[in-house]
Amino acid sequence: MIDLVDASFGYRHRPVVTGATLAIRPGERVAVVGPNGSGKSTLVKGVLGLNDHLGGQVRLFGTPADRFRQRHLLGYVPQRHTVSATVRATAGEVVASGRLPRLGLLGRPGRADRAVIAECLAVVGLGDAVHREVADLSGGQQRRVLIARALAAGPEVLVMDEPTAGVDAANQVVLAEVLGRLVERGVTLVVVTHEIDPLASLLTRVVTVDTGRITGDVPAPGRA
Ligand SMILES: Nc1ncnc2c1ncn2[C@@H]1O[C@H](COP(=O)(O)OP(=O)(O)OP(=O)(O)O)[C@@H](O)[C@H]1O
Numbered sequence: 001m002i003d004l005v006d007a008s009f010g011y012r013h014r015p016v017v018t019g020a021t022l023a024i025r026p027g028e029r030v031a032v033v034g035p036n037g038s039g040k041s042t043l044v045k046g047v048l049g050l051n052d053h054l055g056g057q058v059r060l061f062g063t064p065a066d067r068f069r070q071r072h073l074l075g076y077v078p079q080r081h082t083v084s085a086t087v088r089a090t091a092g093e094v095v096a097s098g099r100l101p102r103l104g105l106l107g108r109p110g111r112a113d114r115a116v117i118a119e120c121l122a123v124v125g126l127g128d129a130v131h132r133e134v135a136d137l138s139g140g141q142q143r144r145v146l147i148a149r150a151l152a153a154g155p156e157v158l159v160m161d162e163p164t165a166g167v168d169a170a171n172q173v174v175l176a177e178v179l180g181r182l183v184e185r186g187v188t189l190v191v192v193t194h195e196i197d198p199l200a201s202l203l204t205r206v207v208t209v210d211t212g213r214i215t216g217d218v219p220a221p222g223r224a
Pocket residue numbers: 011016034035036037038039040041042043
């Protein structure tokens with residue numbers, strides 16, 4: 001699904017991650033760990049085409065990244081605690097924005113799209129929040145709205161940047177349950193995280209990044 005060979009990524013032509021070789025297969029649940037500033041976000045953003053690809057190969061679903069057009073197959077939950085306090089929108093509207101890549105020429109959601117949007121909110125445990133303003137939701141709930149938004153396009157791989165950061169213990173359990181439901185549906189997960197423990201039962205593999213390099217790639221604890 002994701003295949004990097006000696007790949008480098010960075011910003012404004014300055015490399016941050018170099019020599020990254022990594023293959024992620026369907027059904028894997030991969031944690032990306034490492035110190036602050038080591039390049040974890042840069043690595044996953046590079047896979048998603050959100051920064052500069054400065055060298056090496058990136059293939060997505062078997063296609064070189066620069067020719068890959070099925071972007072909806074890769075969902076992304078960015079590193080951000082909340083949606084945005086400056087945007088007034090309902091949870092349903094935010095999730096609908098994630099459906100845009102799958103809408104037809106008219107760009108208006110039909111009945112089937114609305115059903116997908118409702119289902120995505122249900123998967124993240126917010127089935128009753130479709131008409132609620134996101135600004136009125138807690139930080140953990142807003143994080144789950146962002147996961148639902150990423151799911152709305154029907155991705156096969158979900159890349160999440162620190163989904164549990166800044167979320168209290170109770171909500172971490174809820175988030176882990178949400179991710180467990182995604183795993184049951186066969187979604188492949190790539191999760192940048194500082195906290196492996198809340199996700200331990202889900203993970204199959206742990207990739208370590210340090211000073212811009214992949215320095216470790218091992219089965220998750222208990223899977224060796
Ligand atoms: N948009 C950007 N423009 C320029 N440099 C950036 C940008 N984003 C990150 N960097 C730099 O890239 C390096 C790695 O940052 P990155 O966010 O990938 O690390 P990280 O491992 O995800 O860190 P954290 O755990 O703190 O989120 C840092 O030196 C950072 O300053």
